[in-house]
Amino acid sequence: MSKESKDYSxxxxxxxxxxxxEDEHGKRIRINGREINILSEPNHRQEKQxxxxxxxxxxxxxxxxxxxxxxxGKHYIVYTYGCxxxxxxxxxxxxxxEQMGYQATEDRKQADIILLNxxxxxxxxxxxxxxxxxxxxxxxxxxxxxxxxxxxCMSQEESVVNRILQKHGFVDLIFGTHNVHRxxxxxxxxxxxxxxxxxxxxxxxxxxxxxxxxxxxxxxWVNIMYxxxxxxxxxxxxxxxxxxxxxxxxDVIAEVRELARQGYKEITLLGQNVNAYGKDxxxxxxxxxxxxxxxxxxxxxxxxxxxxxPRDFDDHLIEVLAKGGNLVExxxxxxxxxxxxxxxxxxxxxxxxxxxxxxHKIKKAIPNVAFTxxxxxxFPGETDEQFEETLSLVREVGYxxxxxxxxxxxxxxxAAVMEDNVPMEVKSERLQRLNAxxxxxxxxxxxxxxxxxxxxxxxGVSKNNDSMLSxxxxxxxxxxxxxxxxxxxxxxxxxxxxxxxxxxxxxxxxNPIPASDAV
Ligand code: SAH
Ligand code: SF4
Ligand code: F3S
Numbered sequence: 001m002s003k004e005s006k007d008y009s010x011x012x013x014x015x016x017x018x019x020x021x022e023d024e025h026g027k028r029i030r031i032n033g034r035e036i037n038i039l040s041e042p043n044h045r046q047e048k049q050x051x052x053x054x055x056x057x058x059x060x061x062x063x064x065x066x067x068x069x070x071x072x073g074k075h076y077i078v079y080t081y082g083c084x085x086x087x088x089x090x091x092x093x094x095x096x097x098e099q100m101g102y103q104a105t106e107d108r109k110q111a112d113i114i115l116l117n118x119x120x121x122x123x124x125x126x127x128x129x130x131x132x133x134x135x136x137x138x139x140x141x142x143x144x145x146x147x148x149x150x151x152x153c154m155s156q157e158e159s160v161v162n163r164i165l166q167k168h169g170f171v172d173l174i175f176g177t178h179n180v181h182r183x184x185x186x187x188x189x190x191x192x193x194x195x196x197x198x199x200x201x202x203x204x205x206x207x208x209x210x211x212x213x214x215x216x217x218x219x220x221w222v223n224i225m226y227x228x229x230x231x232x233x234x235x236x237x238x239x240x241x242x243x244x245x246x247x248x249x250x251d252v253i254a255e256v257r258e259l260a261r262q263g264y265k266e267i268t269l270l271g272q273n274v275n276a277y278g279k280d281x282x283x284x285x286x287x288x289x290x291x292x293x294x295x296x297x298x299x300x301x302x303x304x305x306x307x308x309x310p311r312d313f314d315d316h317l318i319e320v321l322a323k324g325g326n327l328v329e330x331x332x333x334x335x336x337x338x339x340x341x342x343x344x345x346x347x348x349x350x351x352x353x354x355x356x357x358x359x360h361k362i363k364k365a366i367p368n369v370a371f372t373x374x375x376x377x378x379f380p381g382e383t384d385e386q387f388e389e390t391l392s393l394v395r396e397v398g399y400x401x402x403x404x405x406x407x408x409x410x411x412x413x414x415a416a417v418m419e420d421n422v423p424m425e426v427k428s429e430r431l432q433r434l435n436a437x438x439x440x441x442x443x444x445x446x447x448x449x450x451x452x453x454x455x456x457x458x459x460g461v462s463k464n465n466d467s468m469l470s471x472x473x474x475x476x477x478x479x480x481x482x483x484x485x486x487x488x489x490x491x492x493x494x495x496x497x498x499x500x501x502x503x504x505x506x507x508x509x510x511n512p513i514p515a516s517d518a519v
Pocket of ligand 3: 081082083084085086118119120121152153236237240241
């Protein structure tokens with residue numbers, strides 16, 4: 001909470017709110033009969049700021065003894081929406097809850113606390129959460145003592161917090177992406193006061209190390225940086241996640257070594273823009289290529305990373321990735337549009353030509369590389385010709401897969417006020433055409449694997465058939481094949497016999513293949 005007294009009417013335009021008290025710790029108000037303790041609320045203006053203030057790394061995050069019994073005998077559920085960053089935050093949230101004594105459950109009726117870790121990237125992501133809140137209202141009526149919390153990117157938005165305060169007064173807790181480590185304190189406060197507790201910091205962000213994490217599955221996520229400074233004109237992330245800040249290399253490397261020691265077979269390094277890693281270090285010259293080079297030497301079989309922005313993809317990184325080994329031949333390289341004019345309006349800071357140049361350079365250095373991408377159709381004012389340029393770029397690069405989206409205006413971003421004369425039917429039709437093109441290329445790249453032998457990390461057993469296993473190639477292709485469940489978590493060689501658009505099928509073969517031939 002900043003020391004200056006805040007004019008709440010600026011953020012929350014409700015007339016029925018009554019201020020009960022106010023001091024340096026926050027403000028208590030009453031809306032529709034519900035008392036709300038606002039420790040700190042989102043502030044869009046502040047979220048835009050990128051000051052010179054250096055990033056603080058906090059290591060001392062031991063949970064005090066008095067919090068460790070709060071959840072004894074109680075159960076939790078965390079629902080996660082959005083990207084891998086959020087998935088990974090949920091692992092921290094679960095880790096903290098378990099440190100407090102809570103146990104996981106999947107049964108809503110058994111849960112004493114339910115948290116929704118939300119995503120704000122598109123309107124439909126937000127609609128899902130409000131829909132879920134509608135369902136949870138009934139549970140809350142049946143079980144008034146259950147705590148219901150909303151966190152993640154939506155809670156960083158003023159309009160969302162306002163809407164929850166106004167219309168979903170049964171929520172007990174709202175906390176932001178910079179407040180995850182404060183969860184034990186906030187739960188204590190909500191349990192003790194029975195008021196709705198709101199704590200959303202809009203500061204640029206620190207780095208909090210040593211928080212507990214409850215990792216699940218074979219694949220470990222490792223944050224290498226937080227936040228985003230790119231401010232693409234359509235995107236909410238720079239406002240919900242704060243400024244770009246990199247974890248210290250020694251902390252990242254220690255975490256990766258620890259995961260290797262625990263037997264993880266695959267890790268994914270996470271950041272909104274991993275290629276900007278290290279740009280914010282003031283004392284050392286150390287970039288993403290250097291980090292990958294160090295991780296290349298660690299004994300963990302597969303290393304992935306996401307997401308890489310085309311702009312900061314430098315030659316040193318390409319050189320390091322070309323070493324192969326545990327650095328897999330898959331690069332997610334979001335293009336967003338194939339038109340330089342649209343890219344300019346999106347403020348992506350590269351052109352169609354420089355993107356293609358980069359893709360060719362990478363292909364030359366890593367011949368069996370698989371590219372995937374993200375594409376937005378129907379950006380404000382996108383013309384038919386500009387959309388055709390996206391289709392032609394898709395053909396030229398030949399992506400193995402792509403996430404495609406219809407542009408969704410996000411309040412407070414520059415694109416939200418750009419004139420948009422493209423009707424929704426046109427946008428939908430473009431999306432369909434784009435998806436058809438992507439499917440065609442995905443199918444072609446799968447077909448090329450017919451008869452080849454691929455190295456597969458076995459991830460699980462098919463839901464419908466106990467003897468069918470599934471896993472992924474180094475290039476992230478989904479493979480189904482017959483085998484026994486004790487192979488889960490191991491690497492096997494599979495010869496491809498059948499291909500579909502989004503997966504391939506094959507037979508497990510016993511003779512091993514040299515890692516260098518694996519695809
Ligand atoms: N940091 C990543 C993207 C994270 S968001 C990057 O820059 O590549 C994931 C994807 O969501 C984006 O790549 C973009 O394609 C899409 N997206 C972001 N904002 C959007 C919006 N307002 N409407 C539609 N799609 C959006
Ligand atoms: Fe959003 Fe652009 Fe940052 Fe990606 S790089 S998170 S699209 S602002
Ligand atoms: Fe969504 Fe936030 Fe990720 S907006 S995509 S959860 S960074």
